[in-house]
Amino acid sequence: MVSRQCGVRYLSRVALTPISWTAAGDVRLLDQRRLPSEEVYLEVGTAEGLAEAIRRMQVRGAPLIGIAAAMGLVAGLRERRGAGRDAFLAHLREGVTLLGATRPTAVNLQWALGRMTRAAAAVPDDGTAGALWDRLHAEATAIWEEDRAMCRRIGEYGLPLVPDGAKVLTHCNAGALATGGIGTALAPIYLAHEQGRQVHVYVDETRPVLQGARLTAWELQHAGVPCTLIADAAAGALMRQAKVDVVLVGADRICANGDFANKIGTYGLAVLARHHGVPFYCAAPWTTVDPTLADGDLIPIEQRPAEEVTAIAGRPVAPAGAAVLNPAFDVTPARYVTGYLTDRGLVQPPFGADPV
Amino acid sequence: MVSRQCGVRYLSRVALTPISWTAAGDVRLLDQRRLPSEEVYLEVGTAEGLAEAIRRMQVRGAPLIGIAAAMGLVAGLRERRGAGRDAFLAHLREGVTLLGATRPTAVNLQWALGRMTRAAAAVPDDGTAGALWDRLHAEATAIWEEDRAMCRRIGEYGLPLVPDGAKVLTHCNAGALATGGIGTALAPIYLAHEQGRQVHVYVDETRPVLQGARLTAWELQHAGVPCTLIADAAAGALMRQAKVDVVLVGADRICANGDFANKIGTYGLAVLARHHGVPFYCAAPWTTVDPTLADGDLIPIEQRPAEEVTAIAGRPVAPAGAAVLNPAFDVTPARYVTGYLTDRGLVQPPFGADPV
Numbered sequence: 001m002v003s004r005q006c007g008v009r010y011l012s013r014v015a016l017t018p019i020s021w022t023a024a025g026d027v028r029l030l031d032q033r034r035l036p037s038e039e040v041y042l043e044v045g046t047a048e049g050l051a052e053a054i055r056r057m058q059v060r061g062a063p064l065i066g067i068a069a070a071m072g073l074v075a076g077l078r079e080r081r082g083a084g085r086d087a088f089l090a091h092l093r094e095g096v097t098l099l100g101a102t103r104p105t106a107v108n109l110q111w112a113l114g115r116m117t118r119a120a121a122a123v124p125d126d127g128t129a130g131a132l133w134d135r136l137h138a139e140a141t142a143i144w145e146e147d148r149a150m151c152r153r154i155g156e157y158g159l160p161l162v163p164d165g166a167k168v169l170t171h172c173n174a175g176a177l178a179t180g181g182i183g184t185a186l187a188p189i190y191l192a193h194e195q196g197r198q199v200h201v202y203v204d205e206t207r208p209v210l211q212g213a214r215l216t217a218w219e220l221q222h223a224g225v226p227c228t229l230i231a232d233a234a235a236g237a238l239m240r241q242a243k244v245d246v247v248l249v250g251a252d253r254i255c256a257n258g259d260f261a262n263k264i265g266t267y268g269l270a271v272l273a274r275h276h277g278v279p280f281y282c283a284a285p286w287t288t289v290d291p292t293l294a295d296g297d298l299i300p301i302e303q304r305p306a307e308e309v310t311a312i313a314g315r316p317v318a319p320a321g322a323a324v325l326n327p328a329f330d331v332t333p334a335r336y337v338t339g340y341l342t343d344r345g346l347v348q349p350p351f352g353a354d355p356v
Numbered sequence: 357m358v359s360r361q362c363g364v365r366y367l368s369r370v371a372l373t374p375i376s377w378t379a380a381g382d383v384r385l386l387d388q389r390r391l392p393s394e395e396v397y398l399e400v401g402t403a404e405g406l407a408e409a410i411r412r413m414q415v416r417g418a419p420l421i422g423i424a425a426a427m428g429l430v431a432g433l434r435e436r437r438g439a440g441r442d443a444f445l446a447h448l449r450e451g452v453t454l455l456g457a458t459r460p461t462a463v464n465l466q467w468a469l470g471r472m473t474r475a476a477a478a479v480p481d482d483g484t485a486g487a488l489w490d491r492l493h494a495e496a497t498a499i500w501e502e503d504r505a506m507c508r509r510i511g512e513y514g515l516p517l518v519p520d521g522a523k524v525l526t527h528c529n530a531g532a533l534a535t536g537g538i539g540t541a542l543a544p545i546y547l548a549h550e551q552g553r554q555v556h557v558y559v560d561e562t563r564p565v566l567q568g569a570r571l572t573a574w575e576l577q578h579a580g581v582p583c584t585l586i587a588d589a590a591a592g593a594l595m596r597q598a599k600v601d602v603v604l605v606g607a608d609r610i611c612a613n614g615d616f617a618n619k620i621g622t623y624g625l626a627v628l629a630r631h632h633g634v635p636f637y638c639a640a641p642w643t644t645v646d647p648t649l650a651d652g653d654l655i656p657i658e659q660r661p662a663e664e665v666t667a668i669a670g671r672p673v674a675p676a677g678a679a680v681l682n683p684a685f686d687v688t689p690a691r692y693v694t695g696y697l698t699d700r701g702l703v704q705p706p707f708g709a710d711p712v
Contacts, residue, residue, distance in 0.1 A: 036675040213674040233621025237686035265589025313671040318569040319392040330593035
């Protein structure tokens with residue numbers, strides 16, 4: 001199946017990989033808005049198309065957004081390889097600005113774009129547009145491959161948190177669909193499952209966009225990991241009944257003091273976990289740390305459209321004209337966090353610019 | 357518009373009243389599953405039809421279920437007025453058993469059915485089926501009218517909790533749509549609004565059945581009370597930002613020690629309120645107290661179908677075959693409750709069989 005969205009081609013029924021290059025050099029993205037009903041891929045060939053896919057949350061997950069933006073830049077610059085160096089760099093800057101403005105909270109996006117900009121700057125002044133493009137292509141691919149390796153390391157460092165018989169609660173999607181690899185919060189779960197440990201995952205459905213129901217339950221089922229879906233509001237009762245051994249969540253930005261932003265509802269879970277004596281871990285690649293922000297009050301929180309709350313699948317579930325507050329994220333202060341599970345190990349704040 | 361459901365007639369676009377008698381003696385119910393998209397009324401003439409409407413949550417809200425069951429019994433016994441006394445009483449018992457089995461958690465249903473049974477028993481032994489029916493009709497009408505008066509008193513006792521400028525958070529629907537009157541948790545809000553106080557209500561959407569989005573936001577909007585809809589998981593961030601002065605919720609059953617059952621998510625809100633120093637009140641008519649249960653561990657918790665979580669408006673939002681845990685209610689221990697707002701005042705446990 002092929003459909004169109006501002007220069008984007010849709011293809012359905014390709015084996016599951018949330019991101020990849022096509023033979024032609026487009027970015028192939030699994031359209032995450034259409035899961036779990038349809039496994040449809042879109043192919044994006046421009047920075048504009050990629051920015052639109054990010055805004056629509058067809059591609060989401062802090063690490064994956066960074067990877068996708070880098071790859072989208074490269075795809076969009078293919079046609080500029082024959083241009084002059086200055087024109088090429090001007091187009092690069094335009095793409096960086098456009099992509100950087102799509103979502104404000106996750107820092108991985110800014111990190112990836114900054115890395116692409118620095119990669120271009122590192123090419124000698126006599127380098128052609130073609131040489132610049134080759135360097136950017138290599139950089140984007142490296143960002144993707146490094147993310148895959150970081151996921152694996154997060155999983156390995158996190159294995160002790162998921163012993164045999166563990167009952168884990170997670171929120172939103174911090175899995176394979178959010179990264180270039182096996183995920184962040186879900187990485188230790190996948191490795192524990194691979195090793196034959198019995199693990200059970202309670203999945204918050206994660207309103208309003210339902211990333212837990214649509215994505216996390218789907219990818220865990222895909223991998224054969226036993227899981228149970230719950231309404232977000234059921235997490236408290238579950239903890240009171242001692243059905244949760246550990247909470248594992250992802251992060252969109254981690255400040256120097258350890259305060260972190262993640263999907264709306266994470267903070268409430270952290271309070272509940274603390275209240276019930278349940279360990280609460282934040283799992284993220286080191287690229288999620290923003291040492292320039294002292295604390296969580298400084299993190300910009302994206303407000304999403306009211307329609308995410310007032311309508312589901314196009315059908316109204318609230319009265320017309322209802323006022324809505326729809327922050328995409330909340331901030332969890334560091335004092336609620338048992339530990340930060342990163343590719344550099346299970347660590348504690350403060351987090352400096354070059355902490356390890 | 358008229359449609360059919362096991363002997364039930366549908367009529368659309370009648371002025372808002374969640375329950376009433378029709379001229380023919382049927383029970384007219386606002387179909388709460390179809391709000392806010394459609395304001396459709398159904399007319400039920402049998403205990404079976406009423407039981408089905410309760411199971412489908414076309415009528416819901418602990419006090420309203422009790423009223424509806426009593427009225428449904430009466431409607432279903434109309435045709436038995438010419439029968440013998442024993443046959444009439446046998447039909448009454450059948451109806452009581454059928455209606456009593458529809459939903460296990462709310463105690464008002466059992467209370468109303470018990471009251472109907474006792475009313476019949478109080479009719480002298482030489483009373484005809486017609487005399488029995490007249491007595492039951494009067495009793496059901498009294499249950500309804502008394503509930504309306506109880507709501508008003510709850511509102512009056514609760515007025516000091518909602519001063520000018522108050523920002524209230526509520527969960528599920530404990531309003532006019534859940535009762536025969538102006539609601540329980542919403543009653544003080546309506547009275548404060550009537551008196552010209554500025555009140556703002558944050559409404560949890562209340563997944564999975566969305567009573568907050570579909571019903572509470574709708575009835576508050578209807579009444580002109582300013583309100584803002586939020587995803588359930590946003591309540592924690594709201595409290596952390598000091599945007600909530602007080603939490604007001606309803607109850608489906610209150611135990612002797614003050615533990616109470618209410619819509620899933622209530623317990624989590626109570627923990628968050630305690631953590632943030634926000635007062636947390638449970639509002640209910642005295643008929644919600646079950647002095648026979650010592651504590652909340654004894655309350656039967658209804659498990660609802662998985663489809664409430666896995667599909668919305670008939671469209672799947674989770675992968676096929678996903679395991680789901682869908683308790684309709686949770687239990688909040690008394691120690692989290694600032695006070696119990698009832699028609700007998702703002703009270704504290706323990707609650708005996710005849711406490712006032």
